[in-house]
Amino acid sequence: MNSVKTYTVDEAKQKLEHYCSYQERCHNEVVEKLRLMRMIPDAIDLIIVHLLDNNFLNEERFACSFARGKHRIKGWGKIRIVNELKFRSISKYNIDIALKEISPEEYLSNFHKLADNHWQNMKERDTLKKRKKFCDFLLRKGFESNLIYEKVKDLESGK
Template identity: 40%
Template sequence: MAHSFFITMEKKSFTFDEIKLKLVNYCVYQDRCHSEVEQKMKEFLLIPEAKDDILLYLIKENYLNEERFTRSYIRGKFYIKHWGKNKIKLNLKQKGITEKLISKCMDEIDENDYEETIDKIYKDYFSKQKGLKDYQRKSKTIKYLLSKGFEYDIILEVNNE
């Protein structure tokens, strides 16, 4: 007979300094943006003034740096996840990062690396499409690259070289 266990956890109370330390560690573990830190703060019952104090502290001590976050996010999503610029921009905007900051930080992606990545993904994906006519394979491959956030004109440009 299977038993089911229910674990109940009481809401633990933390002091202001403990919460501040938890948020410092949250930022140290990985670069964060303001909206992520504000979301994390919702776990703690803080009055608005306390939230502001913590945010200001994190910014002043450089634990929270929107540009550093944006640059590291762009590098990670491109060089590790192989996302295109459109998908990266969209996800950063959803995190509340401004268009201006996104544009400024896009230089984290080397243009040659960008084109080589498109070329490599194109060839890999195209070669895996079996039992289709060439134009169908090409169409599916372009759709795949678009879904990864690469720009149509650049896909065609790289593909025609």
């Protein structure tokens, strides 16, 4: 017989406290986890309120942590970070606060390191193809097009 584990509200609270303590989570992730645990909507609301009241769930803290981590570890630009946070239903207010976690100096420094490294390691010989691949890579990473096009001009002129 295939029995599905059921949880009391208290068991689910405890499980979700651990889930949120382990790593910052957004509302959507927590709600999805509770749905997978087959909790009813009233229980989900109750548990969410508990997690918020006890500071296990904090959208601003999640957004800030997300922005810092994705920029420093994955090398994402602001456009990609904003889009990913919007996808997770994070408010514009919290997105703006999160972007302040990345100083302009750190942002540009990481951009130039990533761009220089990618340019050096590209095997493409055809100049136009190399330029296109380089720009596409940095656009996918979420950097601003004006930064990218300025950088490609500098690299091609050997600066």
